[in-house]
Amino acid sequence: MRAERRSWRRLKRVGATLTRYRERDGDHYAAAVTFFSLLALVPLVMVAVSVAGFVLAGDRLLATELDKVIGGALPPEIAGRVEDIVHTVVGERGRIGLLALAVAAYSGWSWISNVRDAVSAMLGQERTARPLIRGILADLLVLVGAGLAMAVSFGLAALTGAAGTWLLELTGLTGGFAHFVLVAGSLLLGLAANWLVIAWCLARLPRRPLPLRSTLRPAGAAAVGLAALQQAGGLYLHLLGRSPAVAAFGTLVGVLLFVYLVVRWLLMVTVWITVRDDPPAGTLGADVRYAGTTLGAGASAELVVRTLTGR
Template identity: 90%
Template sequence: MGRGAGKAVVGKGVRRAGATLARYRERDGDHYAAAVTFFSLLALVPLVMVAVSVAGFVLAGDRLLATELDRVIDGSLPPEIGGQVTGVVHTVVGERGRIGLLALAVAAYSGWSWISNVRDAVTAMLGQERTPRPLLRGIAADVVVLAGVGLAMAVSFGLAALTGAAGTGLLHLTGLTGGFAHFVLVAGSLLLGLAANWLVIAWCLAHLPRRPLPLRSTLRPAGAAAVGLAALQQAGGLYLHLLGRSPAVAAFGTLVGVLLFVYLVVRWLLMVTVWLTVRAEPPAGTLAADVRYAGTTLGAGASAELVVRTLSGR
């Protein structure tokens, strides 16, 4: 009886996975994933400009640091290249205000364009129809969602980082620095990281569509999405580890790796979004059941990640 029930569960899971892939292709999921990847990388350009502007303000306010940077550049690069790099640095310092204002303007536009395309992709994967709305109203709604996504990520990952730091401090305070204590700390950090991803993804799945979904309906899929995202992060770390020490290979391979990583992450999250529309099983009776289901998934994912880190020594 147990074996028959197990086969039924596996069969249901396989059918659901097949239906998810079929619907994902029908809704042009790969095309949306490629478009979101492009807009994601494009949105990084003004952020780099903002960072450059901030660096210019820092160098302008600390002449000793600026002098030390010039010395390092002159000592590390050939004279003809070092002179050009130093000139660029001085230009950045002199034009830091203009660069910052331009970067902020471009970042505002690219951020709105990014979140708008992400919302369109998620809406299409859910099979929702886009209802026309006034331009200004649509921009305002996108900006509010973008702010919510940023706040959710900041709060979740901030809490996970603070908790990890507090755990390390507690171990040092109590003098528990042995292997088992370190093992418990790593396991707890992995679980907290997965929980942070779970909360962010659940919030995004509920609020990114043009017609928001109930948060409860996204809890189970978000748990699976968080585990898959952690697996992609581990694969990305292994890829960077295997690049080698050649600067040329590392530079080119890192660029390709970032592009591939962003595409795979977007593709996975869009597949999970489609999964929301092909749920074969009836919804659980209580919110606690959904949380327990997601917690079990996160626990299994944390255990698997801990085993991978232990075997790989990373």
């Protein structure tokens, strides 16, 4: 009876979350954040182009090899135009870099501001007037904090995976079971990294920040859902085939759809925080254990999917 009541309570909470998500125009916010996310990638591409220009300007041998590759891979007329573009990029690398940094700063602020507005709206927080300069500085601080959180979490996960591989090579354990343990551990660490980043973002992105403890359980579910979307995205890219045209168009559509689904999922989890049909959470240790169980189940499911699909 107790298990049935708990299941019914969770089902009611899911229904209430979906209803509240629609009432707060969640899909509209998800579409807007997706647009601003893709728009913010343009200056980052410009920065990469500028860096490539500096690299080519400092290595004439590499520039010559690139000209040979372009000339051999493309028809003469198109190759000449592409070479002119490359030479222009090399010559204007400084201006392109400065322009890209300025545009990146503005687009980054615009992106984080819209993300914070969307998260605040999903939490039911009223939008209040704020001084422009103070608001911009607050948004930029949150953007820097989110970037540092992602860098530290994913860096630790990558470092731990590399350390595990090094230990296996050092001890000579190259069997199937040792590899299985390494893959399972890396998946769990990756989920834990996503969990920490999402928990921090759910707590700090709203205009009125939330206690970090209140986001631990939702962040665990969000991390598992994000991993599932990543697996689906990888499977989608695998099914595109080897046709360059299909791959190019399909990849563009896939990236757009992936970003939208990720944003939609995270906004839905944000709404879930405001639905209080479950009994109050216990101690901090209980919240962490609950999230750990969720992450463990997600890692096990992801391991099964990778084993069945051979990826």
